[in-house]
Amino acid sequence: MEKKLILEIRVKIDGSEISSLSGPGGGVLMIPFGGTAAGEIFQGRVCPGGVDVQRVNLSGVRHMQARYMLEGTDHTGAACRIYIENNGWSADGEEGPVLKTVPTFLTDSAALAPYLHRNCFIGEGIPDEKGVLIRLYEALENHPDEK
16 A cells, blocks of 8 residues: 655653553553654644553553644644544564554644545554654555556
8 A cells, every 4th residue: 555644743751641550351551642743734742631542452462542632733834733533553573663553633724624534544653762653644545557
């Protein structure tokens, strides 16, 4: 599948704010975060209240549900907000990006709404020294007649 990078979010995590639970059915982490966002469509920051909920089942598969709001400017320079619900998964021993995600968006940007309010996006998460780098892509269709 072809993909086009539209936004990178540098997630910063404060380890002192993480809540966790471990039990016979698996475990869960609730990870509040902040950060910055930059890309061809938007520049801004993660608003307070962003949280990543990660549930690990007995097979070691980690299901991630991140919900957060970005505040900044769209590619036209207009002030706006973008709400992101990013659902994903990872499994121990997989190669490539640690997290594979499917983001959905809501925005008050007149310029971005027609683009972001579609279901054609994928994402990936890669740990770095300060948190996680989330890359969000538009998933482009491959047509048989395209080379």
